[in-house]
Amino acid sequence: MMERRFPRNLGSLEPMAQFVADYVGSRGFDPEHSFTVDLLIEELFTNQLRHGKGGGPEVSLRLGGEREELVLTLRDFDVESFDPTSAPEPPPDASAGGHGLRLVRGISDSIRYEYRERSAIITITKRFPR
Amino acid sequence: MFEILVQQDGLVKLSGRLDAAQADRAKAALDAVKGSATLDLTDLDYVSSAGLGVLVQTYKRLHDSGHGFKLTNMKPRIRSVFVYAGLDKVLRLD
Numbered sequence: 001m002m003e004r005r006f007p008r009n010l011g012s013l014e015p016m017a018q019f020v021a022d023y024v025g026s027r028g029f030d031p032e033h034s035f036t037v038d039l040l041i042e043e044l045f046t047n048q049l050r051h052g053k054g055g056g057p058e059v060s061l062r063l064g065g066e067r068e069e070l071v072l073t074l075r076d077f078d079v080e081s082f083d084p085t086s087a088p089e090p091p092p093d094a095s096a097g098g099h100g101l102r103l104v105r106g107i108s109d110s111i112r113y114e115y116r117e118r119s120a121i122i123t124i125t126k127r128f129p130r
Numbered sequence: 131m132f133e134i135l136v137q138q139d140g141l142v143k144l145s146g147r148l149d150a151a152q153a154d155r156a157k158a159a160l161d162a163v164k165g166s167a168t169l170d171l172t173d174l175d176y177v178s179s180a181g182l183g184v185l186v187q188t189y190k191r192l193h194d195s196g197h198g199f200k201l202t203n204m205k206p207r208i209r210s211v212f213v214y215a216g217l218d219k220v221l222r223l224d
Contacts, residue, residue, distance in 0.1 A: 010151040017147070017176075035176060035207050042178045046150045099215040100179035106214040 001064035145173035148181035
């Protein structure tokens, strides 16, 4: 398991991608899978920036799981609740965003949202059969 | 790192990582395209929904004014993002 905190802004996207690549490599997964995990994290993170009102200076990103399963957990501190699992999807030709939720739902094997102690916690499981 | 090169003939080359941090820059460059466009994605390594949104906006703007908009040479993983988002039914993917 690896966990790291990142500033709560878009400048964290590239460092997060590097964090993912390091973790995927350490687990012996195909490096191509970094792309998928990176995408899931960006969609969740930018969704939180857009809809999660408030928020502290940092978010926490944890990567773990066993065997062919990768579990990622994004925790957004001191924020109002926004549940991405219950948000409606826009039509496919929408130009003003909304594709992210469709991507996350299409790619993930499971998504769980929790809200406790003023933290929004999103956990995604993705299987990468070897 | 993300780069976008708009040529006079309507060919646009995108490379690197088109994420939410780069979407505004991509939008500003694509807004300069006033006629039919072909986007060469040979060297595009990553795209997220923010990037897709910019491409769909550009497609709609050009389409509404009677111009063509085509995406070419995308890597399989880039294509899969378009497909998961349902955009293979909206945009022309060559």
